Amino acid sequence: MYKRIFMIAAYSPPGNSTLFNLGASKKIESMLRVLRRMNKKVVLINTAHNSEELKNCSVKRQNIADCKVITITPFSLYNRKIGKLFNLFFAIWLAMRLRKPRKQFLLWCYNGYAFECLFALFMPKNQHIVIEMEDMPFSRKRGFIDIKNRLDSFLLSLVLKRVKLITCVNNIIADNFKYIPAEKVLFPSIIGQQLASQHFDVAFSRATRTVGYFGGLNTEKGADIVLELLTDLPDGWQVIVTGSGGLAEQFFKLANSNPDKLLFGYNVPENELYQLMEKCDVLVNPHKPIEEMGNGIFPFKVYEYLYTRRLVLTTRLPKESDIIESALVFFDGSVESLKQQLSEADRLFAEKMLAIDMAAKFISERYTVQGFSNTIISSLAKLN
Structure with a gap:
């Protein structure tokens, strides 16, 4: 052509x-x-x-x-x-x-x-x-x-x-x-080839619950909310974080002092990133409201998160389709709201399982x- x-x-x-x-x-x-x-x-x-x-x-x-x-x-x-x-x-x-x-x-x-x-x-x-x-x-x-x-x-x-x-x-x-x-x-x-070829076990099938954040380590991306969550993490939960940015040093220190609570990787290779994602039950997108940024800068990782068939907790996003929106669980961007959703994560995943599966298939067909x-x-x- x-x-x-x-x-x-x-x-x-x-x-x-x-x-x-x-x-x-x-x-x-x-x-x-x-x-x-x-x-x-x-x-x-x-x-x-x-x-x-x-x-x-x-x-x-x-x-x-x-x-x-x-x-x-x-x-x-x-x-x-x-x-x-x-x-x-x-x-x-x-x-x-x-x-x-x-x-x-x-x-x-x-x-x-x-x-x-x-x-x-x-x-x-x-x-x-x-x-x-x-x-x-x-x-x-x-x-x-x-x-x-x-x-x-x-x-x-x-x-x-x-x-x-x-x-x-x-x-x-x-x-x-x-x-x-x-x-x-x-x-x-x-959806990249490495993610498409990664095997994912069913979420919520392990004794310990794990929440993951994979992205920029700055306040615009909402990484400060993850830091705040780590200071008062609900019982039975651990956190996996990878990325880079201005808050990386604080994550390093927390991981060294609380290795049972936080696994932190700085700029991990893509294949390792998806292996860590597989260990998670919940994936969180605490991005600051994009209305403050001219409604651009859509968080790419939300589609990747849904593709893994994990429970996705996110702040509000521009509406893309009913299929995508019905698979997401929204929180208001505060650590209190995030903790509340984590406390109900097992129930939410059971309720959303069918919608999550439909969203993953929708993404696979189109993206x-x-x-x-x-x-x-x-x-x-x-x-x-």
């Missing part, structure tokens, strides 16, 4: 940068698998500026998540903010170098950031542009002047005039584009690599 596919994304996997984003990098890797199923010629333009040092632009063949791709990495400077600013000029130059008006490419832009938008704008108008919207430009606060968000928003508005397909992390994000005449596809997450590949291929076929 396409001569080549370009994915333009800020890819920061663990081990490559101190600024890594595990959730985003996993989703980018999954999307690369989807794109590779469509075309073997996939180019990743990595906009992350992962290193704060002087480096030239590089072009190399890489194997990312078992996908053979060509990776183009813009130059980097000692100062990341200045480096990313000058990379915007590189985006224009790169688009001018790669443009081939007589050939049709697919441009897959991970979020409507300035680099991604500039690259798309300077490619020929016959190219098919897909914008994968994870959040809106003003979802994250960046200071009083907010120049970056304003620039992102302006360039995104220009790209939207040419975009062919928009994927949205939730329905509230999708509502922002209801007047844009482009195909819309809901895309909260993709595995194969399921989402079929959706995207079908949507893109309508563009030709």
Whole structure:
């Protein structure tokens, strides 16, 4: 269908940068698998500026998540903010170098950031542009002047005039584009191959009850609620936590002083993460209300949690579907509410078991690599 596919994304996997984003990098890797199923010629333009040092632009063949791709990495400077600013000029130059008006490419832009938008704008108008919207430009606060968000928003508005397909992390994000005449596809997450191949025993089949939290160790993600829970953990419960962030040191100290209560892993490999997840009966998502973040930044892990057929306790989320919502148990974000739900966890799991199983099957059909590949291929076929 396409001569080549370009994915333009800020890819920061663990081990490559101190600024890594595990959730985003996993989703980018999954999307690369989807794109590779469509075309073997996939180019990743990595906009992350992962290193704060002087480096030239590089072009190399890489194997990312078992996908053979060509990776183009813009130059980097000692100062990341200045480096990313000058990379915007590189985006224009790169688009001018790669443009081939007589050939049709697919441009897959991970979020409507300035680099991604500039690259798309300077490619020929016959190219098919897909914008994968994870959040809106003003979802994250960046200071009083907010120049970056304003620039992102302006360039995104220009790209939207040419975009062919928009994927949205939730329905509230999708509502922002209801007047844009482009195909819309809901895309909260993709279940990775390692999770899909992991065996999970039935939850609540062990004598000890275990609650797990797997994610960013900061207050935005709600990790402080997990810390507070550990100071007054109900009898018969233990906690497993993995991740990285500003609260990691406190989790380290608690794990060392209370090894019977807390098992903590810092940045564990993906296969180990899912093995630890298998040991849990309850998985918790205490993310701060996303209404405060422009209703973007959907927690990817909620779909992963449901896929494991565990009891999922979460703060409120944008409504995705009745099937997903009926499988979740909501709490108000306080440790008191979380403790109350844990005290009733056995009963809640028994009541929700059928709904959880239906949600897991729903996710398997739509949001595995194969399921989402079929959706995207079908949507893109309508563009030709």
